[in-house]
Amino acid sequence: MSLKVDFIAAGGNRHPAAADWDPNGSGLLAFGAGNNLALWKPQATDGNGISELLRGHTDVINAVKFFPSGSSNDTIIVTGSADCTIRLWRRHGNSSMEQDPWVIDDHQDSINCIAVSANTNNFITGSADGTVKVWSLDHDSDAETPIEVKLWQTISLKPKYLSLALSLARLNDSSRVLAVAGTRSTIQIYTSEGKNFQLAASLTGHEGWIRSLAFARESEDPQSDLVLSSASQDKYIRLWRIHQGTELPAASKAGDDPILGSFGKSLSNKAHRFNCSRLDYSVTFEALLLGHEDWIYTAQWRRGPERGLELLSASADNSLAIWTPDPASGVWLSSARLGEISAQKGSTTATGSTGGFWIGLWSPSGDAVVSLGRTGSWRLWTHDTSSDSWSQQYATGGHVKEVKGIAWASDGSYLLSTSSDQTTRLFAEWKRTREKSWHEFSRPQIHGYDLNCIDTLGPHRFISGADEKLLRVFDEPKTVAEILFSLCGIEPPAASALPSAANIPVLGLSNKAVQPVAHDLDKMESDLIEDDTVQAQPSTSVADIRHPPLEDHLSRHLLFPEHEKLYGHGYEIATLAASHSGHVVATACRASSIDHAVIRLYETKEWREIRPPLTAHSLTVTSLEFSPDDKYLVSVGRDRQWAIFQRNADKPDVYELLTANPKGHSRMILGASWAPLAAGRVFATAGRDKTVKIWKLNEKEAECVASITATEPVTTVDFLQTPLDQGFCIAYGTDSGLINICCLEKDILQVIPETVVEIGSKLSPSKTVNQLLWRPLGGIQGANQRQYELAAASDDSSVRLYSFPMASLTAT
Known part of the structure; x- marks a missing residue:
């Protein structure tokens, strides 16, 4: 089976030394994204974001440096991490980056900084153990010749x-x-x-x-x-x-x-x-x-052909400054200022402002600069020599903490993700005449609590649950709908059906619907300089953009207004699921007793709870899913059991317990998924006992008809809802980040050995896979769908989208 990674979203680490732009001509910018190393070409014309996310470190990467190899065909990266190790990465020509066998563990504490210098074979590392170490690195441009690293000196810092x-x-x-x-x-x-x-x-x-x-x-x-x-x-x-x-x-x-x-x-x-x-x-x-008005995190030199020596600084005051000496007096002056040059900081993270810029980097040619902010997203500016001005371009980014849940729009037109970084993000495919690429198009929810789960209610509404006792329902605003239509071809509903825009009040948690302000976004920013009490208002100019939104748009102007709150649970929301019709929502909270381990149902017309709540579990329910025809609801939990609830024939919003298995697995069950209707009443459960079990429901009993053995605990499972020629495709993810795909025979539901595929460590997440979801076929894709796509959410803070050509899944 052939596969490729279509899209990776991951936020950068908030450490001043955690990124570097290759001066050797490869065009690569490398940055730490959690414990992974992300590679991105900011000035590439294809519009793609992160090209590779490399696993190896076991803790957050704090320092990244390109080693001066002297050739753009031989790229070497040195990284240091909180796992106390230094790792080397190497790429020859246009091949993929490989982790070199060298893993240096001489430091006794976190590595915080790395230094290199052109025309030398040394690199220097500084650590929280109070030492600085000097290393020599010998390499040959020949791909077959290994790198050799030697320790030259250890400097103990005194005092x-x-x-x-x-x-x-x-x-x-x-x-x-x-x-x-x-x-x-x-x-x-x-x-x-x-x-x-x-x-x-x-x-x-x-x-x-x-x-x-x-x-x-x-x-x-x-x-x-x-x-x-x-x-x-x-500040100086x-x-x-x-x-x-x-x-x-x-x-x-x-x-x-x-x-x-x-x-x-x-x-x-x-x-x-x-x-x-x-x-x-x-x-x-x-x-x-x-x-600068706040801490300064980075300052980097470059020598331009006309201006001579220039210094780029990045500060927690949300600005980049470019400094040049005055030719007459020699006094250093700020010749350009990029970022947020206003007093409009806001009182909540909803403005995206607090935290400032942690990293500022020159491009090798000096015609572009990038900065990394607290949201994990990059900002990119390019220089126009004719007007001697800087203009902001779209860049890349993603979540900065564990991604707990994902949900496709009902027609598969976009993907939502939600994370412990307290944000929900919307990703969609930007379609041009000859190119396509995935980008973040909205940040619907910027919250004050860690977010745990999400699901969609039709193509323009979603519901999410967080570390709070209530659930929140959001509607797509007109501004976002217009952007998705113009750039992604996603059809909007009737204009009157959507709110105009949304905003978060200062010190608030609820996104309020507001009317957009009809003036230019840049002018709006300048108008706010004098009054820091004014809350940022959505601008109609945002809907007119002809490229994916900038970070300033995402963090301020593309929120979804909150439609409803759902109450009833006594503890933090753990999981939820929406019926395919969108008429019912099932939810569960964290629980250590039968009283709280209930499943509460809500109807979405009047948003009332359907009582009584469903009981079957004694500990936290970890996953819920409605069958494709909404006749059944499956629940699994930490109490090692699964339960099936059946819809009442006379009351379509009411579900009742049909059957349960208190010993479904020998350890807690973390995932469940229904097979396509063509398979009959078949569902799968995934457990920490390293198995995926396939169950067939007959009348009021369910029988285990097959079992897939994994090498480690299984954390999520999902059936492809399109039956294949030889059977039914299923994907499951594990505790260490591995993802496996296989097909089950149509009749006996046993694994077809030749269809088993393991997504290798180079392409899979480096930590627990929290959710896998196949993209629904249909909607805007229609008959043009030529591949199956699988989305993955992981504890390594990444959202990944894999694609499989149809032939690779359907061939026997």
């Missing part, structure tokens, strides 16, 4: 602190210089003449932790002075000059800048002198860059 930033550069032809900083306000400068680095100077001046360091030559002359930038939580960037010679460099005029006020008097220009390779050097304070 002990945790390194958060490193920068490495050539000092001269035979020496290197290393800057180290972190959880102290001091920068330590080390130099080396051979293998070992020695402490040469300690630079003081900052008043907070230092989060970023970067070296650059002042000019293209390799003998020119080195300039070091240091960005700190004290300091520039330092390393000058060769006994005479000090000309005093900088930056300290005379009237903007500095009282700073000008207190800025020390003390010279720190040291000797290396029999040459004298001095380190002096050069400039103080003011302008």
